[in-house]
Amino acid sequence: xxxxxxxxIKTMPKLGVNIDHVATLxxxxxxxxxxxxxxxxxxxxxxxQSIVAHLREDRRHIQDQDIExxxxxxxxxxxxxxxIAGEILEIACSIRPDQATLxxxxxxxxxxxxxxNVAAKLKIISRAIKKLRASDIRVSLFIDPDKDxxxxxxxxxxxxxxxxxxxxxxxxNYSQKEKFFNQLKHAVDYAQTQGLTVNAGHGxxxxxxxxIAQIQGIExxxxxYSIICKALYVGxxxxxxxxxxxxxx
Ligand code: PXP
Numbered sequence: 001x002x003x004x005x006x007x008x009i010k011t012m013p014k015l016g017v018n019i020d021h022v023a024t025l026x027x028x029x030x031x032x033x034x035x036x037x038x039x040x041x042x043x044x045x046x047x048x049q050s051i052v053a054h055l056r057e058d059r060r061h062i063q064d065q066d067i068e069x070x071x072x073x074x075x076x077x078x079x080x081x082x083x084i085a086g087e088i089l090e091i092a093c094s095i096r097p098d099q100a101t102l103x104x105x106x107x108x109x110x111x112x113x114x115x116x117n118v119a120a121k122l123k124i125i126s127r128a129i130k131k132l133r134a135s136d137i138r139v140s141l142f143i144d145p146d147k148d149x150x151x152x153x154x155x156x157x158x159x160x161x162x163x164x165x166x167x168x169x170x171x172x173n174y175s176q177k178e179k180f181f182n183q184l185k186h187a188v189d190y191a192q193t194q195g196l197t198v199n200a201g202h203g204x205x206x207x208x209x210x211x212i213a214q215i216q217g218i219e220x221x222x223x224x225y226s227i228i229c230k231a232l233y234v235g236x237x238x239x240x241x242x243x244x245x246x247x248x249x
Contacts, residue, residue, distance in 0.1 A: 018224025145187030169203025
């Protein structure tokens with residue numbers, strides 16, 4: 001019998017742009033500017049394939065009305081980042097984003113510091129997934145690139161996971177960076193054997209993104225802070241376009 005070699009074709013990941021920090025700037029003065037919905041429009045024009053916004057329980061940046069307007073205006077995909085708090089679940093089920101990404105939330109944190117501990121909260125997370133899916137919302141779980149968490153995610157009934165890339169992004173030296181990169185790569189391979197769709201994000205920027213984008217099997221990268229920072233210098237359209245080109249190479 002002749003052996004047929006299988007070639008995997010590398011598909012480039014899609015880019016999801018997180019617009020939370022446009023709202024952070026607006027909240028600094030409590031007015032209407034800058035407008036996150038207009039930012040979402042510009043990001044889409046520049047090639048963003050999804051718009052990500054986190055409705056935090058403390059409403060520190062994105063507000064309920066932003067999510068309602070985004071739902072009406074965006075043309076690609078609305079990915080609502082959220083905790084599993086009852087109030088937020090109700091809002092999600094009424095607004096119906098295309099996707100909900102469940103993340104852990106701590107009041108004192110500056111940003112989402114780690115992945116969800118799905119293994120420890122399997123019952124309550126599975127219940128949240130069921131509720132969201134009953135409203136036709138796809139669900140993704142934001143987890144660390146760790147085998148136990150992947151197994152728990154699989155048990156929870158989700159079909160999508162997003163790996164927290166923060167440890168790779170923040171690694172202080174070469175050997176740490178290699179260690180966290182390899183962890184991520186193995187986790188992507190393992191998650192694929194479990195039939196999960198794999199996304200990734202957090203702390204990715206113009207210097208560190210390419211290597212992650214080249215990992216076979218990552219379908220979407222969600223990036224916020226570095227794009228919004230760059231946009232201050234070059235404009236949002238150019239900042240999104242440049243990131244899109246980087247992950248394409
Ligand atoms: N993905 C998730 C689930 C996040 O919580 C965040 C941060 O809000 C990001 C991606 C984007 O991270 P960053 O702003 O560091 O690019």
